[in-house]
Amino acid sequence: MQAKPAEPLAPTDPELLRQLADLVGPENVSATLPDRLAYSRDLWPFTTIEVQHGHLGPAPDGIVWARSIEDISKILRWARDRRVRIVPFGGGSGVCGGTFASGGGFILDLKRMDRILSLDPVSLTLKAEAGIIGERLERELNARGFTMGHFPSSIYCSTFGGWVATRSAGQLSTKYGKIEDMILGLTAVLPDGRVMETRVAPRTAAGPSLTQLFVGSEGTLGVIADATVRVWPVPEVRLFRGYAFPDVQSGLTAIRRTLHAGVRPAAVRLYDELDTFIIGTGKGAAAMRKDADGHASPGLKKVLLHKAQSLAIAYPRVAGLFEDLLPETCLLILGFEGGKELSEVEESVARRLCVEAGGKDLGPEPGRSWWERRYSVSFSLSPVYEEGNFADTIEMATTWDKIQALYDGVRATVRKHAMIMAHFSHAYPEGVSVYFTFAGASRDRQQAQALYQKVWSGAMEACIAAGGTITHHHGVGVLKAPWMAAEHGLGLELIQALKRQLDPDNLLNPGKLGL
């Protein structure tokens, strides 16, 4: 696509740059074109479509890096005095436009604050600065004999502080919890520059939780400088088991009964028919594939699948036909980890419950191969976009009684516009989250974006109608802001009032979370 040369970016006010350089040192301020362009996007697919067509998102005036809590304070005080907008930025892996500098302003990048501050081997707590990249943090912990148990698919590209700011969930959340379950305390710098450190305690009854106020605040209420979380010893064993279920419903029943029996698998992944078929092309899922469709040549199948996928992306109706032809198999993977004794008992109880619910035992292989390739799905985005298509994910959650209706409702609306598949990967005794992946195609940017918006509006309305929450772990950003009122009702006014109190001029990450 040959784009028209974009309008040159408006030059940044040199006086602002000079003032910032005085505050934090010139090496921590940039307004170069490469930097301004790079920070004009996070991983919101809407902007990736822009880039696909040679366009760019809104560029910030510049970037400022904080090296300490004091730096953050100085920057926020300065911004308030000068009425300059500030957008906190971790890894920019957010998928909802949460780091968009729509009305200009400066990006406040936290990655120069990336130290591990303390690791307490007795209480099993870790305190680290916000800007450390997830995979580097986890490897450092592993080398010292610990794990956070937090494995988002974006662990290679997201930051510790970003996880807290978005209420992130990892692939083993059913055992270790989401970030809000792991967090024990944090230090936040308020929009006026004051520093608030919450108390670290196993539990407290001293009024509402101020730690949780900042978890999921997406950079709108303050800047998270560091956080203290729970860690675990590196697990002694890691056990997997795969099952084939005839449909989504029986698979969900098995998960529910397992959770209700008090068993806590680390990994729970139930794929619907289409998702099962697609991941079934992965090398290691051979056991499941054999069960599903006998003995098709894997090479030929891969080619056919690729063709079918491209067709289905371009023509959602084909996807519908295609789905009707799919073998009726839903793959469930359960993973258990921790001490050997307990994990083995949990695994065997879950196995009995799964078989009773109609699951066919596929042995450990599908799970092991998923674990080995657990980040492959993130790598698969490149080929989708390179072929001119787009893809995104929608993650919602609800209680067990409503999950089937939510799943059916969202699929029914999205299927009209795009290919859609789903898996269920974060389970709780009271309910579960569903993670839809959709893919669409259009050679024309405006059409692609219109299609994209249609899918999202349809999905959000269907979710609200079914009584689900509009997001389980990706957060809101600008993408889901229009549905915040439907999500929270009066509650949104409360958040807005708080925002006005803390940040009367709406300078800290404006426009996100519906604020």
Place this chain on the structure above:
Amino acid sequence: MAKKLWSAHQREIDYCTYCPKLSRFVCPVGLATRSEAYTPTGKMTMLHLLRSGAVPYNAETAASAYKCTGCRSCTATCEHRIDVATVLEAARAESVRRGVAPPAVAEHDARVRSHGNPFGADLAKTAAEVVPAAYRGRRAEVGYFVGCATLRHSPQVVRDTIKLFEALGVDFGVHFPERWCSGYPSLSLGNVETFRALARGHRDALARYSVVVSGCPGCVRTMRDRYPEGKAALSAPVLHVSAFLERYLTQGKLKPARKYGKLVAWHDPCYLNRYLGVVEPPRRLLETATGAPPREFRWCRRDAACSGAGGGMTVTNRAIAREIARARVDEFRATGAEELVTGCPSCVRWLGKAGAPTRDLVSVLADSL
């Protein structure tokens, strides 16, 4: 419409542009700058925008592609094995052609053209001091390719290499050119013409050997894989000295007379590790010399972090290259070792400048003879 830029690399550029920055956590430049612009995704996106005409091709936008050490950490992490370093190198060559490369690039080129090496140094004098006349250009089975960085910064390593070869009874001669540089730095900065001229200059003189051995992994890789592009393909195989010496270890000929006394850690040079695939031989050699396996860095083998010395970054982006070295030296300190041993003259120098006590593997081996 004019032919689009870098069409041969369209797939690589697109893949990285649409990639959720999955190799950022290993990119030394991305880590040192903590800037989104200099993650592998950021740098490749700049090429995507230049290709699509969305941004002007000028000195400011061209500078991005110079922020790469060529370490290939990204490629090693990438499930698509995208060779970002090579694509960025092609971009640098284009920037030189357009005259928008950083000024240091032309200055470098002038030095190489006038002196045959990037330092603008008279290396003939040093060479005459360290290479005994009898070995200069001697016809033999093995040709020792010294390389300009070793000659300039660690002449003692040349003496030690000769000492080792003599002790092992290797039939060798020392390639003794007028222009000591293999051309690797010119190639990586985008000075392609100069690279080609250097490559052709070495080709004929190297034809007399059945195997070429060098202590510089950048030179080995350039001669082995890139000389054909300069129409200077070598007929002989090219080996890093550690891979060459390992044969003597296997044959039981390399036996240390005394243990090397210091506790050492092994730094994997990027070119040795991720380009030449030589990972275990230096470790085995070090174990022989010291009596124990070397200490390992937290990020080692396939995941080893760069020293910052590659890709011409010490010429174009010195402050970043220094920051990369500082991080690696911090990692060295955490190993608890007394000495950082490696197998690349540029790593020895650059990590040494950043405060680590560094030594070349060959010197450790020579000491233990």
